[in-house]
Amino acid sequence: MADVSITVDGKKVTAPAGTLLIEACKSAGIEVPAFCYYPGLSVQGACRMCLVRIEKMPKLQTACTVPITDGMVVTTDTPEVVQARKATVEILLGNHPLDCPVCDAGGECELQDMTFTYGAAESQYMEAKQHEPEQQWSPVVFFDRPRCILCYRCVRVCGEGMDVWALGVQNRGVTSIIAPNQQDHLECEECGMCIDICPVGALTSGAYRYKTRPWEMNHVGTICTHCGDGCKTTLGVRRSKGGMEIVRGDNRDKSGINGDFLCIKGRYAFDFANSEDRITQPLLRREGRLVPVSWEQAIDHVATRFKEVRDAQGGNAIGVIGSNRTTNEENYLLQKFARSVLGTNNIDHHRTADYPGFAKAIAGKQNITATLRDTMTAPAVLLIGSDPTEQHPLLAWNLRTNLRIHNGRIYIVNSRDVKLRRQARAFARVPGDGGESSFVRYLAGQDNGRQLESGELSRDALTKFRDQLNDEKELIVIFGSELRGDDISVLVNWGSSRGAKFICLGDYANSRGAADMGLYPDLLPGYTALDRGSRFTEEYGGAAQAVRGLDIGGMFNAAANGKLGALYVVGSNPIARYNVNPFTLSKTFVVVQDMFLTETATTAEVVLPAANAYEKGGSFTNTYGDVQMLRKAADVAGVRPDFELIVRIADRMGADVRKLVPFGKGLRADMGQSRGAQAGEADRHLVWLAARNLEPKLSPFDPEALLDEIQRLVPGYNVSRLQLFSGNEVHTFAPEQSSLTAASSPESIVPANDTLFTSGTLGRYSNTLNSVIENRRAAPAESEIPAD
Amino acid sequence: MQYSPQLEQRFQKLVSQYPWKRSALIPLLLYAQDEVGYLSDEVIADIAKRVELTELEVRNVISYYSLLRTRPAGKFVVQVCTNISCMLRGAEEVFEHCERRLGVGHKQVTKDGTFSLEEVECIGACSWAPAVQVNYDFHLNVTPETMNKLLDDYQNKTRQ
Numbered sequence: 001m002a003d004v005s006i007t008v009d010g011k012k013v014t015a016p017a018g019t020l021l022i023e024a025c026k027s028a029g030i031e032v033p034a035f036c037y038y039p040g041l042s043v044q045g046a047c048r049m050c051l052v053r054i055e056k057m058p059k060l061q062t063a064c065t066v067p068i069t070d071g072m073v074v075t076t077d078t079p080e081v082v083q084a085r086k087a088t089v090e091i092l093l094g095n096h097p098l099d100c101p102v103c104d105a106g107g108e109c110e111l112q113d114m115t116f117t118y119g120a121a122e123s124q125y126m127e128a129k130q131h132e133p134e135q136q137w138s139p140v141v142f143f144d145r146p147r148c149i150l151c152y153r154c155v156r157v158c159g160e161g162m163d164v165w166a167l168g169v170q171n172r173g174v175t176s177i178i179a180p181n182q183q184d185h186l187e188c189e190e191c192g193m194c195i196d197i198c199p200v201g202a203l204t205s206g207a208y209r210y211k212t213r214p215w216e217m218n219h220v221g222t223i224c225t226h227c228g229d230g231c232k233t234t235l236g237v238r239r240s241k242g243g244m245e246i247v248r249g250d251n252r253d254k255s256g257i258n259g260d261f262l263c264i265k266g267r268y269a270f271d272f273a274n275s276e277d278r279i280t281q282p283l284l285r286r287e288g289r290l291v292p293v294s295w296e297q298a299i300d301h302v303a304t305r306f307k308e309v310r311d312a313q314g315g316n317a318i319g320v321i322g323s324n325r326t327t328n329e330e331n332y333l334l335q336k337f338a339r340s341v342l343g344t345n346n347i348d349h350h351r352t353a354d355y356p357g358f359a360k361a362i363a364g365k366q367n368i369t370a371t372l373r374d375t376m377t378a379p380a381v382l383l384i385g386s387d388p389t390e391q392h393p394l395l396a397w398n399l400r401t402n403l404r405i406h407n408g409r410i411y412i413v414n415s416r417d418v419k420l421r422r423q424a425r426a427f428a429r430v431p432g433d434g435g436e437s438s439f440v441r442y443l444a445g446q447d448n449g450r451q452l453e454s455g456e457l458s459r460d461a462l463t464k465f466r467d468q469l470n471d472e473k474e475l476i477v478i479f480g481s482e483l484r485g486d487d488i489s490v491l492v493n494w495g496s497s498r499g500a501k502f503i504c505l506g507d508y509a510n511s512r513g514a515a516d517m518g519l520y521p522d523l524l525p526g527y528t529a530l531d532r533g534s535r536f537t538e539e540y541g542g543a544a545q546a547v548r549g550l551d552i553g554g555m556f557n558a559a560a561n562g563k564l565g566a567l568y569v570v571g572s573n574p575i576a577r578y579n580v581n582p583f584t585l586s587k588t589f590v591v592v593q594d595m596f597l598t599e600t601a602t603t604a605e606v607v608l609p610a611a612n613a614y615e616k617g618g619s620f621t622n623t624y625g626d627v628q629m630l631r632k633a634a635d636v637a638g639v640r641p642d643f644e645l646i647v648r649i650a651d652r653m654g655a656d657v658r659k660l661v662p663f664g665k666g667l668r669a670d671m672g673q674s675r676g677a678q679a680g681e682a683d684r685h686l687v688w689l690a691a692r693n694l695e696p697k698l699s700p701f702d703p704e705a706l707l708d709e710i711q712r713l714v715p716g717y718n719v720s721r722l723q724l725f726s727g728n729e730v731h732t733f734a735p736e737q738s739s740l741t742a743a744s745s746p747e748s749i750v751p752a753n754d755t756l757f758t759s760g761t762l763g764r765y766s767n768t769l770n771s772v773i774e775n776r777r778a779a780p781a782e783s784e785i786p787a788d
Numbered sequence: 789m790q791y792s793p794q795l796e797q798r799f800q801k802l803v804s805q806y807p808w809k810r811s812a813l814i815p816l817l818l819y820a821q822d823e824v825g826y827l828s829d830e831v832i833a834d835i836a837k838r839v840e841l842t843e844l845e846v847r848n849v850i851s852y853y854s855l856l857r858t859r860p861a862g863k864f865v866v867q868v869c870t871n872i873s874c875m876l877r878g879a880e881e882v883f884e885h886c887e888r889r890l891g892v893g894h895k896q897v898t899k900d901g902t903f904s905l906e907e908v909e910c911i912g913a914c915s916w917a918p919a920v921q922v923n924y925d926f927h928l929n930v931t932p933e934t935m936n937k938l939l940d941d942y943q944n945k946t947r948q
Contacts, residue, residue, distance in 0.1 A: 165844065166844070168844040168847065168848040170847060171851050171852065172851075172852045177850070179844065179847070180844075181843070181844040243875050585855075619832035
């Protein structure tokens with residue numbers, strides 16, 4: 001819309017017509033206080049805090065409801081406005097308990113801040129405050145009614161933002177209250193958005209309440225370790241007897257890819273890290289039992305046995321299984337260690353999406369992938385398969401927001417009645433077994449679509465659906481693991497000629513990173529075929545070979561035939577995931593690095609206690625290809641990052657660690673102390689690094705030394721360090737810059753099928769997620785969440 | 789939820805009458821309350837489905853209006869206005885008399901379920917204050933004595 005100019009406090013402000021006055025003021029650096037106004041949600045006009053004087057209007061106006069018009073003259077700092085704000089705060093405080101010293105929000109409460117800034121020093125109210133006891137609405141949501149100032153932010157974010165509509169307003173006037181959908185409890189997605197958006201301490205979190213005060217924590221913004229979306233979660237950590245304990249997760253700085261959003265996992269499911277079941281000592285099997293030993297003994301044992309197997313039976317008698325939740329640096333290091341030190345291509349991970357198939361389909365194309373941010377603003381989105389509400393909550397949030405704010409057109413193809421269909425312009429319900437695949441072929445004109453027709457999808461509806469898609473000029477196509485191999489190629493061929501961009505959905509926090517970093521028996525990092533990987537093999541030295549290794553299935557077959565001498569499992573639980581008989585591994589030397597004694601760990605000869613993603617630095621690539629830095633938040637005594645463990649095993653095996661991790665190249669330890677004007681000053685660089693829990697690349701345990709190599713060698717990863725280190729996400733291009741021509745085997749893909757309340761092994765050890773699931777079982781739910 | 793055929797027909801007509809189904813919500817609630825006596829969980833669930841709202845939204849609306857109730861009332865709902873005109877002409881005595889006679893207070897129901905008593909805001913009969921409304925019937929210029937007789941009449945109606 002055309003720009004209009006207004007005058008605010010004598011300052012000229014120009015903004016597009018239709019901008020709300022409060023936003024226009026903000027853009028000019030003039031603060032108009034408000035409680036109920038929240039950018040991105042509908043206008044409420046409830047709190048009266050944003051009153052300003054607009055010339056020629058009879059009374060004070062609420063700046064959050066008035067769109068600016070040309071020539072408007074506004075004042076926000078006159079005694080009249082100051083007095084109005086004072087009176088508003090006084091009324092809001094009329095029934096608000098002054099229990100700030102025990103309130104969770106104390107110290108980061110908008111009402112506190114506003115009272116200090118705009119409120120009066122004393123109140124003229126003499127009436128007794130009404131007290132109501134607090135209520136528990138769900139395992140994670142508590143409501144303290146008297147603290148509520150009725151801004152209705154929670155109601156709107158739950159309805160408009162989450163499309164859950166679990167909160168409402170009952171009664172009217174001064175007796176209004178916020179009410180949950182089941183009269184005395186909530187049945188919802190438990191995202192905690194209502195708690196986060198509450199300007200006071202009326203809605204509080206079951207996980208955090210009465211545990212600590214905001215100023216007693218350190219706040220570390222890092223990347224969530226649950227699903228493949230890569231939200232930034234700010235972890236509040238506090239010193240505890242075992243190190244640094246995570247007490248809270250939220251998104252208080254809102255600087256992440258996820259903006260305002262976090263789901264239950266990012267907000268509450270950090271508690272697996274504090275689980276009592278964590279292993280904190282290396283364990284070695286002696287006389288059939290796992291007993292604690294020292295790190296030296298454990299590492300020494302692993303290295304000796306790996307060396308024995310390698311030297312006696314050759315590298316191909318060793319298998320390596322990597323993780324979907326270790327960092328890019330760790331994944332890269334693991335495959336480099338396998339290929340150069342162990343001398344094998346027997347490396348794989350739990351595959352949840354056909355990234356190699358995606359790479360093959362888009363190799364060499366430009367402008368072919370979309371970022372996660374793009375999904376919020378794209379004019380049109382086609383979603384095939386997956387259920388983002390359960391598996392990619394941020395993507396679902398982005399699609400809902402896209403429709404609400406940008407009028408995006410969303411097309412959905414699915415075999416189930418996914419919740420997002422409520423936002424869909426068109427929804428095609430396809431048959432359950434291979435329906436998505438048939439749809440793609442129908443779309444591309446390879447198939448008449450006869451088997452797609454059903455009572456729920458008529459021929460006419462199907463034709464119309466295809467015509468609508470063909471008319472879309474700027475389309476983002478998002479697909480789940482339902483599409484694999486040739487399906488993806490067919491889809492890409494159809495879409496790329498129309499300028500569409502693509503997103504391939506995988507399940508875990510760093511599934512994409514594991515794929516990009518080459519945890520495949522037939523692919524080097526960046527989806528590089530073994531016979532084209534000279535740039536890697538040259539660096540890795542002679543030990544690396546060009547023969548395709550074994551995938552997970554192959555490794556277990558080899559183990560069953562007695563041909564697998566050793567198996568190195570890093571952060572994975574293949575025995576449970578692939579339903580393998582544990583006795584298969586009885587003749588194999590098994591080493592497991594994990595947080596918990598999983599089914600796989602209990603079969604191991606050595607178990608090494610590993611740190612999780614919240615306890616280390618490094619980088620994650622989300623399923624959209626956006627790479628982000630992790631920052632170390634928590635600390636548990638006794639555990640080590642996988643990176644360190646791999647390096648120490650390699651070192652003990654006699655490998656040249658400097659070749660494995662190019663640390664300390666040409667760097668001296670003097671980083672400023674002796675230089676001219678800076679002499680004598682504390683080493684700023686070192687301080688900066690320490691503040692971020694990083695080490696200068698003087699240490700072989702510094703993942704950043706390997707990030708250098710990843711950026712240099714992995715196609716599509718040469719991204720801006722400045723952006724990355726500022727805490728922003730940066731899009732990478734590994735699949736499209738690959739040179740892949742033959743596909744990897746897509747049949748070994750096993751989707752995680754997590755729901756909002758499960759998260760693989762981590763979910764099993766999260767009390768919060770389990771309590772929500774328990775709570776659902778206790779209350780007869782209207783419709784069960786699909787178990788898949 | 790089973791309503792009388794007349795009401796069912798009325799509901800279907802109401803729902804189809806507006807561009808947005810939710811516009812029919814308040815009439816649906818009122819008619820249902822008249823027939824069922826109050827808005828039970830069952831009625832709320834049924835009406836929510838008819839107008840395509842969540843049950844919570846229906847409850848939000850019900851709680852806004854004091855005329856709509858979610859608990860059973862007596863057969864005769866005695867509503868005594870105590871706003872300014874009625875108050876000046878002795879409504880409080882009338883209300884207190886009802887309390888004594890019926891043995892219940894504001895928003896309460898007698899044990900036999902015949903009467904419920906309510907103190908209400910203006911019912912628009914100020915010229916004949918004090919005014920009392922029983923179900924949909926108005927009774928004007930009420931005094932404790934006439935109130936007594938009125939209650940007797942209603943009591944007798946239940947016996948017939």
